[in-house]
Amino acid sequence: MSPSLMVPRPRSVVTAVSTDHIQDLSGPEQRLLKKLYEGLIGGQRASLAESITLVETQHPRKKELAQVLLQRVLAYKREQESRNGGRPQAFRVGLSGPPGAGKSSFIEVVGKMLTGRGHKVSVLAVDPSSCTTGGSLLGDKTRMTELSRDMSAYIRPSPASGTLGGVTRTTNEAIVLCEGAGYDIVLVETVGVGQSEFAVADMVDMFVLLIPPAGGDELQGIKRGIIERADLVVVTKSDGDLVPPARRIQAEYTSALKLLRRQSRSWNPKVVRASSYTNEGIPEVWAKMESYRDTMLSSGELQARRQAQQRVWMWSLIQENVLSHFQLHPAVREALPRLEQRVTKGAISPGLAADLLLKAFASS
Numbered sequence: 001m002s003p004s005l006m007v008p009r010p011r012s013v014v015t016a017v018s019t020d021h022i023q024d025l026s027g028p029e030q031r032l033l034k035k036l037y038e039g040l041i042g043g044q045r046a047s048l049a050e051s052i053t054l055v056e057t058q059h060p061r062k063k064e065l066a067q068v069l070l071q072r073v074l075a076y077k078r079e080q081e082s083r084n085g086g087r088p089q090a091f092r093v094g095l096s097g098p099p100g101a102g103k104s105s106f107i108e109v110v111g112k113m114l115t116g117r118g119h120k121v122s123v124l125a126v127d128p129s130s131c132t133t134g135g136s137l138l139g140d141k142t143r144m145t146e147l148s149r150d151m152s153a154y155i156r157p158s159p160a161s162g163t164l165g166g167v168t169r170t171t172n173e174a175i176v177l178c179e180g181a182g183y184d185i186v187l188v189e190t191v192g193v194g195q196s197e198f199a200v201a202d203m204v205d206m207f208v209l210l211i212p213p214a215g216g217d218e219l220q221g222i223k224r225g226i227i228e229r230a231d232l233v234v235v236t237k238s239d240g241d242l243v244p245p246a247r248r249i250q251a252e253y254t255s256a257l258k259l260l261r262r263q264s265r266s267w268n269p270k271v272v273r274a275s276s277y278t279n280e281g282i283p284e285v286w287a288k289m290e291s292y293r294d295t296m297l298s299s300g301e302l303q304a305r306r307q308a309q310q311r312v313w314m315w316s317l318i319q320e321n322v323l324s325h326f327q328l329h330p331a332v333r334e335a336l337p338r339l340e341q342r343v344t345k346g347a348i349s350p351g352l353a354a355d356l357l358l359k360a361f362a363s364s
């Protein structure tokens, strides 16, 4: 993109973030940020919840405040990490699977096991249905009832509205806030619908696919592309009558994974079975996750993955922002309906229309 097409950033954002200060913030704003920051790093759930609400806001000034808060939390996390020899302190795990795969039951038992072992666990949801329909695949029913009562756990439903891009951004930011609040395990849950799985795979250290032990049609919804992204596949509900089909699915996925391109030089994706009802296989699943983390940390791949994710995240923010500036630009808005109509009728080529719109955008 030529420099003339670049969108100037609103000045106030630049000032607020780069100086992190004080002269730009009013007294009440400073007090609010101080209260949130101190509460958050003190591990208070109410402050964490309020901080996540702040990053989810659409309000322009509050968005700026959210960025200031994030900068402070990031600085705090960097300090903590450098004390930890540069190793990330938290482990981010993405969990996905078709509706009814047993995700919430799985997260409930794994989450309880982990808090029982002294971990602090947060669960964030990315629900693409709330973006498109305003309804929700993940949020409507009561899920993870026990874990939600656990003081060492924090469960946050998906933001109720916005584009997938917007939800992705706020989830990325919510991860940072959870880690600042001392949650050492962050689980990001999504359903296997639309692009949300790929978005989640791009924001975590490890991506886990949950597959129910049912054949045929129910598995049709699982995209090949997402299986390639899985570091671990868990065949759920492996109990009672479901053990034989669970074994069969395990064998099928094990051979399917062998044919796929490896994502990591040090880790081979595995397929395991577990039951949230009997708890069988649950400690083993966690042991595999830990072994993944140790392997990827010692090979340096985990750190490299995070660095790459930061870049991807930045570029997707830029794309989203540039596009919305473009769409809101007065000259573009004026020319767009007529040009769109002419393109649809075949009067001019899409390329020419795009050029004209970009010129209109760049010229004023």
Ligand SMILES: Nc1nc2c(ncn2[C@@H]2O[C@H](COP(=O)(O)OP(=O)(O)OP(=O)(O)O)[C@@H](O)[C@H]2O)c(=O)[nH]1
Residues within 6 Å of the ligand: 097, 098, 099, 100, 101, 102, 103, 104, 105, 106, 137, 138, 191, 236, 237, 238, 239, 242, 274, 275, 276, 277, 278
């Ligand atoms: N037999 C058996 N059933 C299970 C197990 N885990 C979950 N289920 C059942 O499977 C159904 C779906 O479980 P959920 O945990 O709600 O699945 P989910 O993937 O979170 O579902 P959505 O919220 O629709 O995305 C429920 O009826 C559960 O009781 C299990 O380990 N064994």
